[in-house]
Amino acid sequence: MINKIIKEVKSFSIGYYILAAIAIFGLSVAAYRLYAGLGVTTNLSKAFPWGVWISFDLSTVAFSGGAFTLAALVYVFHLHELHPAVRPTVLAGLIGYSSVLVILFMDLGRWDRAYHFLIYPNINSALFEVSWCIALYSTILLYELSPVLLENTRWKGVIPIIKKWTIPLVIAGVTLSTLHQSSLGTLFVVMSPRVNPLWYSMLLPIFFLITSLAAGLAMVISGAIISYWVFGRTLPENIIAELAWFIPWTLGVYLVLKLGELLITDELHLLFNSGIYSVLFLAELVVGAVIPMILLSFKRVRHSRVGVLTASLLVLAGVVLNRFDVSWFAIKPVNGQIYTPSWMEVAILVGVLATAVLAYSLVAHYFPVFEETAEVIEEKKARKRRMGRILHPRAAAGD
Amino acid sequence: MLDTKISRREFLKVAGVSAGALAIGHMLPVEVAQAAKEAGLLDASGTGYIPTTCEMCVWRCGVRAKVKDGRVVKLEGNPLHPHSLGHLCARGQAGLMNTYDPDRVLTPLIRVGKRGEGLFRQASWDEALDLVAAKMLEIKDKYGPEAMVFSSTHNLSQVQFENLLNAFGSPNYGTQRSLCFNAMIVANQMTYGMEEPARSYADLEYLILTGRNLMEAISTSETSILSHAIDRGLKVVYVDPRFTKTAAKSTDWCAIRPGTDLAFHLALLNVIVSEERYDRAFVEKYTVGFEQLAEEIRPYTPEWAAPITDINADVIRRIAREFSDAAPHALAHNGWRTSNFENSFQTERAIASLNALVGNWGVHLLPAAGEGAGPLGVPPQPPYPRASAMRLDGVPWKYPLVPFKLGVFQELRDAIITGKPYEAHGWFIARQNPVQSLPDRGRTLEAMSKMDFIAVVDIFLNDTTWFADVVLPEASYLERYDPLLVVGDKVFIRQPVIQPQGDAKSALWIYKELGKRLGLEDYFQYVDEEDYIRQQLAPLGVTLQEIREEGYVQLPVEKRSEIEYEWNTPSGKVELFSSTLDNAGFAALPTWEEPPRPPAGKFYLLTGKVGRHTQFATQNNQLLHKYQDEPRLWMNPVSAKAMGLADNDLVKVTSDVGEVNIKLLVTQAIRPDCVYLTPGYGHLSKGLTTAYGVGASDSVLHVTFTDQISGGQALSQTFVAVQAA
Amino acid sequence: MSEIGVNPNQKGFLIDAGRCIDCRACLVACSVQNEVSNTTTRIWIKETGVVGEFPNLERYSAPYHCMHCDDPSCVSACTVGALQKDENGIVTYDADRCIGCRYCMYACPFQVPNYEWDQMLPLIVKCDMCVDRLAEGESEPACAATCPTDAIMFGPKVDMLAMAHQRIEDNPDKYVDHVYGEEENGGTATFYVSPVPFEELGFPTTESTLSPAYSNRLITHGTPAVAGAVAIGLSGVYLTIKHHEEAMAELRNDALAVETDQPEAEEPAAETQESDNDQ
Ligand SMILES: Nc1nc2c(c(=O)[nH]1)N[C@H]1C(S)=C(S)[C@@H](COP(=O)(O)OP(=O)(O)OC[C@H]3O[C@@H](n4cnc5c(=O)[nH]c(N)nc54)[C@H](O)[C@@H]3O)O[C@H]1N2
Ligand SMILES: Nc1nc2c(c(=O)[nH]1)N[C@H]1C(S)=C(S)[C@@H](COP(=O)(O)OP(=O)(O)OC[C@H]3O[C@@H](n4cnc5c(=O)[nH]c(N)nc54)[C@H](O)[C@@H]3O)O[C@H]1N2
Ligand code: SF4
Ligand code: SF4
Ligand code: SF4
Ligand code: SF4
Numbered sequence A: 001m002i003n004k005i006i007k008e009v010k011s012f013s014i015g016y017y018i019l020a021a022i023a024i025f026g027l028s029v030a031a032y033r034l035y036a037g038l039g040v041t042t043n044l045s046k047a048f049p050w051g052v053w054i055s056f057d058l059s060t061v062a063f064s065g066g067a068f069t070l071a072a073l074v075y076v077f078h079l080h081e082l083h084p085a086v087r088p089t090v091l092a093g094l095i096g097y098s099s100v101l102v103i104l105f106m107d108l109g110r111w112d113r114a115y116h117f118l119i120y121p122n123i124n125s126a127l128f129e130v131s132w133c134i135a136l137y138s139t140i141l142l143y144e145l146s147p148v149l150l151e152n153t154r155w156k157g158v159i160p161i162i163k164k165w166t167i168p169l170v171i172a173g174v175t176l177s178t179l180h181q182s183s184l185g186t187l188f189v190v191m192s193p194r195v196n197p198l199w200y201s202m203l204l205p206i207f208f209l210i211t212s213l214a215a216g217l218a219m220v221i222s223g224a225i226i227s228y229w230v231f232g233r234t235l236p237e238n239i240i241a242e243l244a245w246f247i248p249w250t251l252g253v254y255l256v257l258k259l260g261e262l263l264i265t266d267e268l269h270l271l272f273n274s275g276i277y278s279v280l281f282l283a284e285l286v287v288g289a290v291i292p293m294i295l296l297s298f299k300r301v302r303h304s305r306v307g308v309l310t311a312s313l314l315v316l317a318g319v320v321l322n323r324f325d326v327s328w329f330a331i332k333p334v335n336g337q338i339y340t341p342s343w344m345e346v347a348i349l350v351g352v353l354a355t356a357v358l359a360y361s362l363v364a365h366y367f368p369v370f371e372e373t374a375e376v377i378e379e380k381k382a383r384k385r386r387m388g389r390i391l392h393p394r395a396a397a398g399d
Numbered sequence B: 001m002l003d004t005k006i007s008r009r010e011f012l013k014v015a016g017v018s019a020g021a022l023a024i025g026h027m028l029p030v031e032v033a034q035a036a037k038e039a040g041l042l043d044a045s046g047t048g049y050i051p052t053t054c055e056m057c058v059w060r061c062g063v064r065a066k067v068k069d070g071r072v073v074k075l076e077g078n079p080l081h082p083h084s085l086g087h088l089c090a091r092g093q094a095g096l097m098n099t100y101d102p103d104r105v106l107t108p109l110i111r112v113g114k115r116g117e118g119l120f121r122q123a124s125w126d127e128a129l130d131l132v133a134a135k136m137l138e139i140k141d142k143y144g145p146e147a148m149v150f151s152s153t154h155n156l157s158q159v160q161f162e163n164l165l166n167a168f169g170s171p172n173y174g175t176q177r178s179l180c181f182n183a184m185i186v187a188n189q190m191t192y193g194m195e196e197p198a199r200s201y202a203d204l205e206y207l208i209l210t211g212r213n214l215m216e217a218i219s220t221s222e223t224s225i226l227s228h229a230i231d232r233g234l235k236v237v238y239v240d241p242r243f244t245k246t247a248a249k250s251t252d253w254c255a256i257r258p259g260t261d262l263a264f265h266l267a268l269l270n271v272i273v274s275e276e277r278y279d280r281a282f283v284e285k286y287t288v289g290f291e292q293l294a295e296e297i298r299p300y301t302p303e304w305a306a307p308i309t310d311i312n313a314d315v316i317r318r319i320a321r322e323f324s325d326a327a328p329h330a331l332a333h334n335g336w337r338t339s340n341f342e343n344s345f346q347t348e349r350a351i352a353s354l355n356a357l358v359g360n361w362g363v364h365l366l367p368a369a370g371e372g373a374g375p376l377g378v379p380p381q382p383p384y385p386r387a388s389a390m391r392l393d394g395v396p397w398k399y400p401l402v403p404f405k406l407g408v409f410q411e412l413r414d415a416i417i418t419g420k421p422y423e424a425h426g427w428f429i430a431r432q433n434p435v436q437s438l439p440d441r442g443r444t445l446e447a448m449s450k451m452d453f454i455a456v457v458d459i460f461l462n463d464t465t466w467f468a469d470v471v472l473p474e475a476s477y478l479e480r481y482d483p484l485l486v487v488g489d490k491v492f493i494r495q496p497v498i499q500p501q502g503d504a505k506s507a508l509w510i511y512k513e514l515g516k517r518l519g520l521e522d523y524f525q526y527v528d529e530e531d532y533i534r535q536q537l538a539p540l541g542v543t544l545q546e547i548r549e550e551g552y553v554q555l556p557v558e559k560r561s562e563i564e565y566e567w568n569t570p571s572g573k574v575e576l577f578s579s580t581l582d583n584a585g586f587a588a589l590p591t592w593e594e595p596p597r598p599p600a601g602k603f604y605l606l607t608g609k610v611g612r613h614t615q616f617a618t619q620n621n622q623l624l625h626k627y628q629d630e631p632r633l634w635m636n637p638v639s640a641k642a643m644g645l646a647d648n649d650l651v652k653v654t655s656d657v658g659e660v661n662i663k664l665l666v667t668q669a670i671r672p673d674c675v676y677l678t679p680g681y682g683h684l685s686k687g688l689t690t691a692y693g694v695g696a697s698d699s700v701l702h703v704t705f706t707d708q709i710s711g712g713q714a715l716s717q718t719f720v721a722v723q724a725a
Numbered sequence C: 001m002s003e004i005g006v007n008p009n010q011k012g013f014l015i016d017a018g019r020c021i022d023c024r025a026c027l028v029a030c031s032v033q034n035e036v037s038n039t040t041t042r043i044w045i046k047e048t049g050v051v052g053e054f055p056n057l058e059r060y061s062a063p064y065h066c067m068h069c070d071d072p073s074c075v076s077a078c079t080v081g082a083l084q085k086d087e088n089g090i091v092t093y094d095a096d097r098c099i100g101c102r103y104c105m106y107a108c109p110f111q112v113p114n115y116e117w118d119q120m121l122p123l124i125v126k127c128d129m130c131v132d133r134l135a136e137g138e139s140e141p142a143c144a145a146t147c148p149t150d151a152i153m154f155g156p157k158v159d160m161l162a163m164a165h166q167r168i169e170d171n172p173d174k175y176v177d178h179v180y181g182e183e184e185n186g187g188t189a190t191f192y193v194s195p196v197p198f199e200e201l202g203f204p205t206t207e208s209t210l211s212p213a214y215s216n217r218l219i220t221h222g223t224p225a226v227a228g229a230v231a232i233g234l235s236g237v238y239l240t241i242k243h244h245e246e247a248m249a250e251l252r253n254d255a256l257a258v259e260t261d262q263p264e265a266e267e268p269a270a271e272t273q274e275s276d277n278d279q
C-alpha cells in the first residue's frame, strides 16, 4: 500500500511538487498566524480591520457562483445539455468555498469560537446570513459532489439515494447562493460611511448577485476551456457558446442598474472626478463589463475558444477588481492610514490557493469528474450513430 | 494617541514589556483586609472602598481605593477632600500601577557589582539595616556626623526622616526645594512674611499666570477650579515661551522671551502706578515702601519692556489696565516651580508687589498657615544634638537669606565634589531622584562616586537607586501608613489598602528600625505605624478606627471672622521695600536684572511638566507610559527650517556640560529662540524596563546656576546648540 | 430606534471640547476600570493639534469613545449578537460570544470598536458606558467621574442634550452651533459641544442623519421573504418545466410507438431545447 502510494507520488509531475511546496509553506504560516495572533502576522489595523483575505473571499465566492448558476440552469431550468459541466464546476465550487472557509477561519480573531455563528444568531447581520449560507451551501456542494467521490468505493450503493434528493437540495443550494451572493453585497451597506460613494449603494446586494452570475458563467467557461488545454477534456463547443450567450445579458442588466443608480442619486460626476477611484471604477466597468459584453454579443466570438476565454477572463478580472474595490481599495482611509497586506497574509493566501489547485487536480485525477464529460461526448457520438433514437434529456444526466 | 502617534513598532515594544501587567496579583492579605473588614470598609468578600491619600505627586489628593480580594482595582477621587474634589488626575488614576509595577523592588538589596553596574543581591531587612547602620556609624566615627549627607523630597514621612538626620547630628540636608520653588517662597517671605498665601478663585475675574502651567503641571483641585472659573468667564493672561495646554485655555498668551518675566511685571507695575490704578487705601494702610517702589519702577515703561520681553507695549499696557480694572478680583499667580533664571527671585518679588498694589488681599490672596503638624500630637523625644559643622550647601554662610528648611541642594552636591569646606562620605537618600532632578547629571554622578556609602529608600530602581550600595524598599503609598496630613480644617489619613507586597516596609518602620541600630531609639518612640498615628490623634480625642473609616477628621474650626491684616515681616506690613533684603545687601525693591541671552546659534533650553508624569518618578508606570506621547525636542518650524531640520529627525543637543540625542518635534507651540524637552526621560537605570531607553534627560544638559538670594536653581538659563545627529 | 425621553433611565454624556485639557485622566481611568490591556484602549483623545501661525495659536481636544447610538450600526452588524443595546440605551459587548470577525469595527461610523491585535485570541475593546460600574451603584462611568475639568458630564440623556443646547445658547460666541451626536448616525447618547468645527477635531462627519443600520435592516429583514420567494420560484420553474418535458416526452413516446425507426427524430427535440433556452 505504502509502496504503492510512494510510487504514485513519484509519478507526479514537477508541477505537483511545486504546488505542494507552496501549499505547505503557506499553511505553516497559517498555523503561525493562529498561534501568534493577527497583530504580528497581518497589516490589519483599526483603520483597516479587513484586508486582502476578505477581498479574496468575496472574489472566490463570486467565482464559485458558477456552481449555483450551472446547477440552476441544469436542474431547475432543465438545460440538460449543460450537464457535463456540472461535476467540474461543483468540484471547483466546493474547493472554492472550502478555501473561503479556511481563509475566513484565518481571519477570525476567535477561531476557537468559529462555531458561535451557528448558535448565536443576529438576524440583522448580513455576516450572520452569509456565514450560515456558506456553511449550508458548502455542505450541499459536498452532497452534490458525493456521487463522484463515492462512485468507485464500497459506499457506491448509497449513490441512488443521494441522487434522489438532488433536486430539492439543488433548489435549496441555489436559494442559499442567491442569498449569500447578495448578502455579501449587503455586508457593505451598513459600512456606508466607509465605502466610496461610487461603490456604495443600497443595491449592492443586487449588484453582487448579478456579478456573481456573470462571474459564475465566466468561470464555467474559462474552466472548461482551460481544462481542455490541461486535461484535454472539455465541454462541447456549442454548450460553451450557449453559456457565453447569457453573459452579455447579465452584464447589460448590471450596467444599466449601476449607472442608473448613479444617475438617480446624482453621483454620475463622481465617475470622472474621483481621481484614482474613477480610474478603478471605470476599469471595472469598461474592462469587466462593457468590453466582454460587446465581444460576446458576436456569435463568432461565442464560438471561438480564444474569444470566449478572453471575454470570460475579462469578466472575471472585472469581478475581482470589483470585490477588491468594494472591500479594500474603495474603503475610505482614516487619518490617512492605508492598508497593504503583509507578506504573511499573502503567503497564507497563496498557500491556500496552491492547496486548492492541488486538491482540484488530485480529485480530478482520481475521481470521475470529467469522465462524464467524456462519456457524454462519446455517447453523443453514439447517439448520432444510433439515429432514430430520441434522447430523453434525463438520460444524459445519468439518472 | 495610541493608534496614530505610536508607530506599530513602538506599539509592539510596549506590548512586549507590559502584557498582562494589570493582572499581577498577590495573596489575600490577612491583616489589612481583616482590619478593613472590622472597620466596615470591606464586606465579607473583601470588597469595598478604603479612603486614603494619593502620593503620585505632592498635591496629595484624597482617594477612595476600591479593593477586591486583597487587590486594589480602582482609585477614585474623594469628593470630601479639598485637593481632589472628587477627581484624580491621570497620575492619580494610574497610581495602582506603581504599586503593581513588575519592576518594584520588594526586598532589600545589597550591591554586589561595581557601583552603577546594577548588580544587587537580595538581603533580609536585618542584614540590610545592620549594614546601613554600621556604615553610618563608621562614617560618624571617622569623620563626624556631618560627613553623612541626607536628602529627601517632600513627603508625609519626612518628619521622621528629618528626625533621623537631626538625631544623627548632620546639618547636611538636601531637598528638592531649591530646584523647585525657592524663588517664590523666599520672595513671599520677604514681601508677606509667609511662604505661600492661599489663592481663591471665587469671583476672580482676571488672572495672570507666569509660567504656571496649571493644565499640565496639575494640582487636581486648582486645575479643576481654574477650569470652571474660565468656563464662567475668568480672563487669563498666560505668560510662557511655550504654547502649553494652559495657553490654549487662556484669553491672552504672551510668548515671552525666557527670563524677562521681571521686565513684564515691572512694566505692569509701572502702568498701574503711573496711571494711579492701585488701591490707594490698601497701599497706604498695609504696605511699606510704596514711594521707593514708584521711584524704582519709573523707567520700566511698557515701551521699555517691549523689546526686552517681545511683548507689545500696547498689550502690556492693556493687561495692566484690565488687571487693575478687575481688581480686587484680580490675581497675579505666584507660580510654583519658579526656578527659571537667577532673576526669578526678583520676578517673584514683582508679582508679590503687584498683588499688594491692587489690594486683592483678603479677597483672592489669603493668609495660609505654613505646613506643620497643626494641633496634632507628636511622640515624645529628647532634644537633638547640636550640629557643630557648617552646612555644605552654604546656608547661611554663602546664602544668608535662604531658609534652613529650603537649602541649596545643587550647592550641596558641588561641595561634595570639591570637598570644601569638608568632605562628605555617606549619602542617605529617601524618596528622591537627585541623579535626574539636580542640574548637570554628570556632576551629580561624580558626587556620588565620591561617596564611601550610599543608601536609598525607594520603591523602584530609579536612576539614583541604581547607584546605591543598599536599597531599602518602601511599601507603596497604597500599602502603608504615613503620618497624618492637615489640610485646612481637616486631618487626612494615608492608610494601607492592601498588604505590602514582598518585604516592602513603611518609612516609619524603616526609620525607626534604622534609628534603633544607630542607637537613636529614643527619637522613635512609637511601637508601630498605628501607634504613631494614635499619638498624633490623641489631642483631638479621635480614635484610629474613626479616622480610618472616614478617611479624615474635622478639626474644631477656629472662626477667622475678619481677615487679619498682619504680616509676619519686620514691619508687620507688606514690604514692597524689604528691609531684610536691604540689610543683606540685596536690592530691596523689585528691580531689573538683565538675564543672559543665548549666543547666536544657541537656544534657550526649557523644561516643564507633562500631565501624565510626575518629575522623574512615573515614567516606568505602564498606564502612564501608554497614554504619554513620545518625548521629543520641541522646535519652532522657523528655526528648524533655517537649520535644515525636519520633524522626527534625530538631533544632537549640546550644552556646556553635556549632550544628548533626541528626536525632533517641529511645532508652532514654542518661540523660535527656544527648545523644550520633557523632563524625566533618558533613564540610566536598566531596572526600569518600561522607561529605559525612552527619550533623553534634560538634566544632562542643565548647567548649574544658583540665585544668590533665594538659592534657586535657574533651570531655563541653559543654552544649547542643536544639530542633526 | 429609541426615542429620547421615552426611557427615563437612558443615560448619556455631554462632552465639552471647550473644557478638555487633554490631561488623559479619563483614558487612564477607563483602562483601570475596565482592565483594558496596555496595548489597546476604549477611549481616545481627538484633537486639533496646535493650529495657526506663531503666536496666534489654538488647540482643542476632546475624549472620544463609543457614542452609544440610538440605532447602532455595530449591533446590526455583529455576526453573533455580541453587541447589544440594553434597556438603558447602553451598547454592551459580550466578550464570551464574540468571534472576532471585526465587522463591527467597519460598521461603526465613528470607528470606535478597537481590537486586541497583539493577542492570540483577541477580543473587541469598546466602551460600554462602564455598565458594570454603574450596576455596582457608582453614579458615573470612570472617565466622567475623574475628569478634573468636568469636560465629561454624565446623566440622564435628556438632560445632557438640553444642557448641550443651553451651553451653546449661553455662549454663542464660544461654541459652534452644532451638538455633535444629536443627529449623527441617527442620534446617539453622547453629545458634544465644541468651540471649533468637529471636522477640525478629527470627528467623522456623517452625511446622513439616518443610521446605516436602518438600510441594513431593510435588506436583511427582507431576506427571509426573498429566500422564500427564490425557493418557491425555483421549485415552480422546476416543476413547470418538468411537467412540460414529461408531457413532451410522452408525446414523443407516443410518436415513437408509431414512427419507430424514423431517422431525423433527434432534430425536433434539439429544436425544442433551443426554444427552451430562449425562454
Ligand atoms: N503632571 C504633573 N503635575 C505636577 C508635577 C509633575 O511632575 N507632573 N509636579 C508638581 C510640582 S513638584 C511642581 S513644582 C509643579 C510645577 O508646575 P509649574 O510651576 O507649572 O512648572 P513647570 O511645569 O515645571 O514649568 C512651567 C512652565 O514654565 C515655562 N518656562 C520656562 N522658562 C520660563 C521663563 O523664563 N518664563 C516663563 N514665564 N515661563 C518659563 C515652561 O515652558 C513651562 O511650560 O507642578 C506640580 N504638578
Ligand atoms: N530638568 C528638570 N529638573 C527638575 C525639574 C524639571 O522640571 N526639570 N523640576 C524640579 C522640581 S519642581 C522638583 S519638585 C524636583 C523633584 O525632584 P525629586 O524629588 O528628586 O524627583 P522625584 O521624581 O519626585 O523623585 C521621587 C522619587 O521617589 C520615588 N518614590 C515614589 N513613590 C515612593 C514611595 O512611596 N516611597 C519612596 N520611598 N519612594 C518613592 C520615585 O521612584 C522617585 O525616585 O525636580 C526638580 N528638577
Ligand atoms: S494631583 Fe494627581 S498625582 Fe497629585 S495627588 Fe492629586 S491625583 Fe495624585
Ligand atoms: S458609536 Fe459605533 S460602536 Fe458605538 S454604538 Fe454607535 S455604532 Fe456602535
Ligand atoms: S468582532 Fe465580535 S463584536 Fe464585532 S462584529 Fe464580530 S463578533 Fe461581533
Ligand atoms: S464610559 Fe467607561 S468604558 Fe466608556 S470610555 Fe468612559 S470609562 Fe471607558
Ligand code: SF4
Pocket (backbone or CB within 6 Å): C019, C020, C021, C022, C023, C024, C025, C026, C027, C045, C062, C063, C146, C147, C148, C149, C150, C151, C152
Ligand atoms: S479627563 Fe477631562 S480634561 Fe482630561 S483629557 Fe479627559 S476629558 Fe479632557
Ligand SMILES: [Mo]
Pocket (backbone or CB within 6 Å): B176, B179, B180, B181, B337
Ligand atoms: Mo516641584
